[in-house]
Amino acid sequence: MSDNSAVNGKAPRRRNMPLREIFAVSRRLGFRTRWAVGILLLNLGAILFEGIGIGIFLPILEFMNNAGEVQTLAEESRMWREILNVFGALGIPLSLGTLLVLAFCAVLIRQAFTYWRLVYLARTQAQFVWIVRNLAFRRFIGATMVYHDGVRAGDFVNEVSIELERASSCITSMITYVGYLLLCALYAIVLFAMSPSMTAIAVAVIVAAVACLYVLLQRTRSVGVALTDANQQVSRFLIERLKSVRFVRLSGTQDAESEAMSSITGEQRRQNVALLRLKAIVSVLIEPMVVGVAFGILYLAVHNFGLGLEQILIFFLIGMRLLPVVKESTLIRQGILGSMASLEILQKRLETLEAAQDQDDGRLKFDRLKDGIRFTHVSYNYYGADVSIPALRDVNLFMPAGKMTALVGPSGAGKSTLVDLLPRLRDIDGGEILIDGEALSAFKKSALRAGIAYAPQEPQLFNVTAREHILYGKNDATDQEIVEAARLARADGFLSALPDGYGAMLGENGDRLSGGQRQRLDLARALISRAPLLILDEPTSNLDAESEFEFRKALDGIRARGDITIVLIGHRLSTVASADNIAVLQEGVVTESGTHEELLRRGGWYAEAFEKQSGQTLHAVESAG
Numbered sequence: 001m002s003d004n005s006a007v008n009g010k011a012p013r014r015r016n017m018p019l020r021e022i023f024a025v026s027r028r029l030g031f032r033t034r035w036a037v038g039i040l041l042l043n044l045g046a047i048l049f050e051g052i053g054i055g056i057f058l059p060i061l062e063f064m065n066n067a068g069e070v071q072t073l074a075e076e077s078r079m080w081r082e083i084l085n086v087f088g089a090l091g092i093p094l095s096l097g098t099l100l101v102l103a104f105c106a107v108l109i110r111q112a113f114t115y116w117r118l119v120y121l122a123r124t125q126a127q128f129v130w131i132v133r134n135l136a137f138r139r140f141i142g143a144t145m146v147y148h149d150g151v152r153a154g155d156f157v158n159e160v161s162i163e164l165e166r167a168s169s170c171i172t173s174m175i176t177y178v179g180y181l182l183l184c185a186l187y188a189i190v191l192f193a194m195s196p197s198m199t200a201i202a203v204a205v206i207v208a209a210v211a212c213l214y215v216l217l218q219r220t221r222s223v224g225v226a227l228t229d230a231n232q233q234v235s236r237f238l239i240e241r242l243k244s245v246r247f248v249r250l251s252g253t254q255d256a257e258s259e260a261m262s263s264i265t266g267e268q269r270r271q272n273v274a275l276l277r278l279k280a281i282v283s284v285l286i287e288p289m290v291v292g293v294a295f296g297i298l299y300l301a302v303h304n305f306g307l308g309l310e311q312i313l314i315f316f317l318i319g320m321r322l323l324p325v326v327k328e329s330t331l332i333r334q335g336i337l338g339s340m341a342s343l344e345i346l347q348k349r350l351e352t353l354e355a356a357q358d359q360d361d362g363r364l365k366f367d368r369l370k371d372g373i374r375f376t377h378v379s380y381n382y383y384g385a386d387v388s389i390p391a392l393r394d395v396n397l398f399m400p401a402g403k404m405t406a407l408v409g410p411s412g413a414g415k416s417t418l419v420d421l422l423p424r425l426r427d428i429d430g431g432e433i434l435i436d437g438e439a440l441s442a443f444k445k446s447a448l449r450a451g452i453a454y455a456p457q458e459p460q461l462f463n464v465t466a467r468e469h470i471l472y473g474k475n476d477a478t479d480q481e482i483v484e485a486a487r488l489a490r491a492d493g494f495l496s497a498l499p500d501g502y503g504a505m506l507g508e509n510g511d512r513l514s515g516g517q518r519q520r521l522d523l524a525r526a527l528i529s530r531a532p533l534l535i536l537d538e539p540t541s542n543l544d545a546e547s548e549f550e551f552r553k554a555l556d557g558i559r560a561r562g563d564i565t566i567v568l569i570g571h572r573l574s575t576v577a578s579a580d581n582i583a584v585l586q587e588g589v590v591t592e593s594g595t596h597e598e599l600l601r602r603g604g605w606y607a608e609a610f611e612k613q614s615g616q617t618l619h620a621v622e623s624a625g
Contacts, residue, residue: 022336025347026171030131035124036175042117043179046110051186053106059083060099070094121176125168132168132346136160139353145425147356149382154236159349162231166342173332173339180329187325205296212289216282217334223275224338228345230268237264275338282334286327362444366451368532369401369565370436373422377431380417391417392588395431399581404559404566406576408606409585415569418585419535422567423449453531457538459522461510466495466521467502473525485528488561490554491520516547520554527558534558536568540575548575573610582606 027033059080066073073080087094140156191199241248241257248257375397382389392414399405407415420426421433424445433440440448453473461469470482477485482502486492494517498504510518519539526534536555540548552575558564570576576596583593584606592604599606 022171022174022340022343025343026174029128029167029171029347029350030135031124031128031171035128039117039121039124039172039175040179042113042120043176044182046113046117047179047183047186049106049110049113050183051190053103053110056099056103056106060096060103063096063099121172125172128171129164129168132164132350133160136164136350136353139350139357142358143353143356144358145420146383147352152236154239155232156349157239158231158235159346162235163228163342163346166228166339167346170336170339170343173336177329177332177336180325180332183325184329213282213285213330216278217337220275220278220334221337221340223271223278225341227268227271227275227338228341230264230271233264234268237261279331279334279338283327283331286330358445360445362442362448364438364443365447366435366443366532367447368451368563372401372403372436372565373399373533374434375418375431376434378421378428378433379430380414380421380426381429390588392421395585395588395590397583397590397593399565399567401436401565402562403580404555404568404578406568406570406579406582407585408570408573408576408582408609410605411571413585414588415585416537417588419537419567419569422533422535423452423454450529451531452533452535453526453529454535455519455522455526455537455539457541459510459518461506461513461518461522463506463508465500465503465505466498469506469521470502470525470528473528477528481528482524485524486521488527488554488557489520489524490550490557491517491524495521514547516543516550519543519547519551523551523554532563532565534564534566536566538569538571540570540572548572551575552578573606573613577610 023036026036062073062077062080063070070080070084074084084094087098092098136156137160143151188199188203237260241261248254375395378392378395379390380392382391395414395418397405407418409415417426421428421440424440424443427441435443467482470485471477473485474481483492486495486502494513495502495504504512506512506521510521513521523536523539540551543551555566555568555575556578559566568576568579576582579596581593582596582599584591584599584604586605592599592602592606594602600610601607
């Protein structure tokens with residue numbers, strides 16, 4: 001694919017995302033505008049009553065300084081005249097006690113708004129993570145096989161777990177950051193009303209102090225990108241190795257793999273510590289900077305601006321209240337920069353997944369086969385790094401309805417690719433495939449896949465009951481249909497003998513069953529849908545002779561019905577010998593086809609492979625025939 005960084009989930013190295021763009025990206029990811037508005041409104045409520053609570057301290061101090069002479073205060077101040085009018089309209093006597101109660105009520109209401117905001121913030125963040133995680137999974141399983149050819153499962157797992165949480169934090173932190181800016185603006189307005197000159201100086205000094213931290217903030221951005229890459233590496237390594245524990249143990253490479261894991265997690269730890277160190281530096285620097293500014297402004301207020309004691313105290317009180325606000329807003333901005341790479345990589349993943357969705361085109365239904373499936377000059381290429389890799393070339397083949405067609409050949413010959421074309425997991429690059437004379441592309445993909453049952457070489461069994469596994473092929477099947485499918489697959493005997501029968505738990509990956517039992521149970525799962533086409537991908541390659549015999553008996557029972565067309569990929573030629581037609585693929589080309597006896601007489605690849613596997617000479621086989 002041409003865009004490897006998109007497929008592999010690599011975060012693009014780009015300019016810093018503007019803060020306004022974070023909101024645009026969050027909306028595209030599914031963060032609803034009403035959530036952001038709700039958080040901001042609750043924040044505004046807290047800010048409003050914060051301002052009221054702080055603002056009341058000025059009349060409280062003036063009331064105390066003038067020994068409660070409110071009429072004198074009203075003659076000198078318009079603010080006091082308005083206060084008297086409000087208290088008079090409400091019928092509340094104006095006293096120090098009522099002023100203090102009013103200030104305390106403002107604090108309580110502010111705290112209530114703060115609580116509601118925190119709870120609502122947590123709920124929306126959890127809702128956002130839930131929506132995006134499910135959306136990403138739905139798009140992932142709905143993407144084309146071409147996309148999955150280049151994707152790394154570890155990257156995807158990291159993105160929908162760690163990076164999604166960081167991206168969610170980035171978005172909600174941005175909303176909180178806006179709230180802090182509004183709070184700072186409110187304080188600035190109050191201070192400006194008291195002393196425009198001193199407020200202008202304070203704002204200029206604070207902005208200059210924060211600007212000094214610019215280098216540290218930018219460094220946070222680059223460390224955040226490096227941490228995202230390190231998280232990708234760890235998840236990728238874990239997913240790959242967890243699937244290969246048996247191979248690692250048998251290869252004796254536990255120590256090497258442990259050292260590799262230690263190296264990768266060491267890099268993750270270093271980047272994490274580097275990010276925390278930068279946050280600690282900013283946290284340590286910002287406080288003395290703001291305190292120094294506050295003390296400097298206090299000095300100017302006393303010696304240069306001639307403010308009264310009450311105004312100086314309010315100014316100092318607001319300055320001290322601004323200290324944690326400025327500190328938190330700076331740390332939040334730093335956190336946004338540190339997690340911005342997670343937001344970008346998540347956005348890129350969802351965009352590429354959306355572009356790679358498998359389209360359910362076509363118009364025809366597929367519910368039976370009357371004639372058969374015909375391949376005419378079919379070709380298919382894999383694409384990687386802009387290089388075309390031929391998988392199938394000029395394939396001509398006919399699969400008759402109600403019969404069994406076997407595909408054999410050396411590894412990498414294109415057998416699995418060919419069967420992937422039937423349910424249109426991949427679309428051909430040349431030629432045509434016809435089903436009963438109709439082009440394969442004319443069938444709806446969903447209907448086509450519903451009409452195809454598939455049993456892989458390694459059955460995918462979860463830790464569920466045997467009954468639940470069979471139902472995976474048809475979730476509304478009756479108990480009678482379950483038993484019938486199991487009998488047809490020759491699985492009813494051993495399932496009925498289990499202590500809990502069909503209700504027996506299978507264990508992780510079906511480890512409570514033998515290989516042959518797992519294969520026949522999975523065959524029952526494929527058969528219960530009664531699909532007209534059954535694809536079996538090397539079903540006996542890992543079975544012993546007795547299990548293979550049982551499976552072949554089950555296969556004979558299915559063929560005897562005559563209403564199911566079987567396509568069998570086989571390496572064990574004893575399983576395919578009874579097929580109605582056997583096609584040999586070599587390097588993407590069908591080199592020969594015919595019955596078992598016909599292919600033996602031709603003396604080609606099939607005859608040589610059969611001789612090697614059976615230990616018989618062709619002469620002996622022919623004599624036995």
